[in-house]
Amino acid sequence: MLDYIWFGLLVLGFIVGIFSGRAETVTKAAIDSASGAVSVGIGLLGVMCLWTGMMAIAEKSGLVQRIAGLARPVLKLLFPGLARRHPALGAIVMNLVANFLGLGNAATPLGIKAMNELQKLNPKKDTATDDMSMFLVLNTAAVQLVPATVIALRSAAGSLNPAEITVTVWIASISATLAGVTAAKALSALCKSGFRPKRR
Amino acid sequence: MDMIKNASVYAIPVIFLLILCTGIYKGVKVFDVFVEGAKEGLATVIRILPSLVGLLVAIGVFRASGALDLIVFAAAPVASALGIPAEALPLAFLRPISGSASLALVSDILKAYGPDSFIGRVASTMMGSTETIFYTLTVYFGAVGIKNIRYTLIAALAADAVSVLVSSMACRYIFGIN
Numbered sequence: 085m086l087d088y089i090w091f092g093l094l095v096l097g098f099i100v101g102i103f104s105g106r107a108e109t110v111t112k113a114a115i116d117s118a119s120g121a122v123s124v125g126i127g128l129l130g131v132m133c134l135w136t137g138m139m140a141i142a143e144k145s146g147l148v149q150r151i152a153g154l155a156r157p158v159l160k161l162l163f164p165g166l167a168r169r170h171p172a173l174g175a176i177v178m179n180l181v182a183n184f185l186g187l188g189n190a191a192t193p194l195g196i197k198a199m200n201e202l203q204k205l206n207p208k209k210d211t212a213t214d215d216m217s218m219f220l221v222l223n224t225a226a227v228q229l230v231p232a233t234v235i236a237l238r239s240a241a242g243s244l245n246p247a248e249i250t251v252t253v254w255i256a257s258i259s260a261t262l263a264g265v266t267a268a269k270a271l272s273a274l275c276k277s278g279f280r281p282k283r284r
Numbered sequence: 285m286d287m288i289k290n291a292s293v294y295a296i297p298v299i300f301l302l303i304l305c306t307g308i309y310k311g312v313k314v315f316d317v318f319v320e321g322a323k324e325g326l327a328t329v330i331r332i333l334p335s336l337v338g339l340l341v342a343i344g345v346f347r348a349s350g351a352l353d354l355i356v357f358a359a360a361p362v363a364s365a366l367g368i369p370a371e372a373l374p375l376a377f378l379r380p381i382s383g384s385a386s387l388a389l390v391s392d393i394l395k396a397y398g399p400d401s402f403i404g405r406v407a408s409t410m411m412g413s414t415e416t417i418f419y420t421l422t423v424y425f426g427a428v429g430i431k432n433i434r435y436t437l438i439a440a441l442a443a444d445a446v447s448v449l450v451s452s453m454a455c456r457y458i459f460g461i462n
Contacts, residue, residue: 086421086433090342093381097345100354109348117344121337125329133325140321142303145310178299185295195420196328196427203428210431217436220424224380224417225443231412237391238408243399249408252454256413259450264443271435 128192135193139175148174162222162265165205165215172201176219183226186233195223214272221268225260228253328427335426339418343382352377368452371396371403375410376448380441383416402461409451414444 101110142148152173159166159173166173175198182191202216203209212220231253238246307314346352356374363373371393378386390411397403417440425433 086425086437089418089437090338093342093346096351097342097347097349099349100351101345101349104350106349110345113344113348114341117340118337120344121340122333124340125333125336128332129326129329132329133322136325136328137318137320137322138300138303140317140324141307141312141314144312144317145303145307147303147306181295187295190296190299192423193325195424196332199424199428200324200328203430210429212425212430212433212436216425216430217434217439220421220436221439221443223424224415224420224440225413225447226415228412231408233387234390234408234412237387237394237411238399238404241391241394241399241404243394243404246399248459249405249412249455252405252409252451252458253412255454256409256447256450260413260443260447263446264439267439267442268435271439275435 131189132193132196135190136197139178139194139197143171143174148178150174151177162218163215165213170201170205172198172205172215175201180222180226183223184229186228186230191223191226195219214268217272218265218268221264222261225257225264227257227261331429332423332426335422339422343385343418347378347382347385366449366452367456368448369403369406372406372410372452375407379410379414380417380444383419386411386416402455402459405455405459406452409455410448413447413451417441417444 098110101107139148148171149169152171153169155173155177156168159176163173163176175194179191179194179198182188182194198219199216202213202219206213206216230247231250234249234253235246238249304314307317352374355377359377360370360373363376364370368376375386375389375393378389390407393407394404399405399408417437421433421437421440425436
């Protein structure tokens with residue numbers, strides 16, 4: 085799936101670029117983005133180490149497992165594959181909370197941590213599990229308490245009430261989350277029903 | 285509102301304090317364990333980097349080529365039937381693929397149409413209600429080496445489409461069209 089998207093973006097970009105006389109711009113964009121990606125990675129490096137380090141302490145002291153135990157009743161519908169006190173649950177909860185509070189810097193490292201834990205439970209290491217897909221969907225449609233970035237942009241643009249969109253953001257993101265979760269559950273059921281006949 | 289804002293401000297210090305104090309209380313060698321854990325972070329970032337380069341190059345080329353304009357042109361009739369303002373349509377397509385580019389686009393839209401216009405509000409709501417899907421997918425799956433992502437992208441795009449649709453609807457009902 086990602087193969088085709090990647091192929092599509094690049095090929096469409098190059099073809100449109102050549103035919104609209106932007107061949108040079110497109111080439112420059114390719115090279116600039118490649119070096120830009122390294123800056124993004126290096127920017128992530130410090131926070132990533134900070135959070136994986138902190139999470140290691142939280143795991144050793146049993147804090148993560150305790151959080152996992154507390155969150156289990158809520159999350160067991162979404163993540164049926166996870167045991168009661170599995171560290172993945174703890175990392176998932178902390179990632180979702182970071183997203184909810186708009187702490188982007190913390191959310192990504194915690195999310196990757198959760199993926200590492202989910203991967204330990206994965207029998208087929210190159211294929212996503214249902215739990216992983218559900219986790220990704222929750223992350224892409226993250227519900228945020230205060231959409232701080234947008235509020236700052238609106239305030240910079242001279243809005244009379246920059247924070248007024250908070251309610252519409254809540255409505256839109258909660259609808260998106262519900263749609264995503266429903267889609268993930270439905271597609272997972274569809275996959276399962278489609279896979280069984282093949283195995284027999 | 286102030287209380288909600290404070291929750292974001294105090295969250296990180298409180299979480300760090302909680303982790304450190306529980307650690308010491310349970311007899312964990314906090315600094316050694318921290319350093320061991322931080323190494324895992326280093327390894328992860330190095331593992332992500334190749335997929336990040338691949339993704340960002342593809343997005344950079346796509347954006348620079350002007351292909352987005354073509355897609356927006358093709359999708360415009362459908363969008364207007366669904367009540368999505370045409371001026372906010374480029375954002376609907378840019379948001380899932382690039383966070384920084386869509387931030388710049390929202391800023392342009394707010395300047396051009398005003399933050400308190402219908403278009404400005406729809407754009408703000410769209411920006412706030414979804415994440416950059418392709419970045420999240422690349423980083424999270426890239427970090428653990430998943431190649432077959434199965435239905436994840438379809439489900440994420442379904443959520444995204446709903447957020448675009450509901451953003452326009454909610455702004456229309458709550459603020460009206462002005």
